[in-house]
Amino acid sequence: MQLEDALSTVEKHLDSVSAALLSADPQALESGSTQLRNAAAQLSQVMAQIQRQGALPAALQKRLQDVGAMLAVQRESLARLAAITNRQAAGLLPPADAAATYGSAMGGRNAGSVARIYRSAS
DSSP: OOHHHHHHHHHHHHHHHHHHHHHTOHHHHHHHHHHHHHHHHHHHHHHHHHHHHOOOOHHHHHHHHHHHHHHHHHHHHHHHHHHHHHHHHHHHSOOTTOOOTTTGGGTTSOTTSOOHHHHHHO
């Protein structure tokens, strides 16, 4: 695979991952991320071969720098999306270590017992 082809493939997958991040589509993000990872691995193999042969043209170096910058932006976007998702989940679900609503106020007594007002009436 040529460097130009590998770089174009990475750029295409970067665009699809960006679109998935913007739409917050988890399935598209997962498949796009997998494809991007595979394309990046192929690009690194091609880069290793080319670096042994000589220098890169300036235009390709600029495109590689742009790909690196776009990856950094996507990492930040993914971290923000993960933080938002965690906050939303924390708002919907109680913490795992939370005590029962009235359990701590009972001072260790049986939380399932009948309230005092009803015991005195019986």
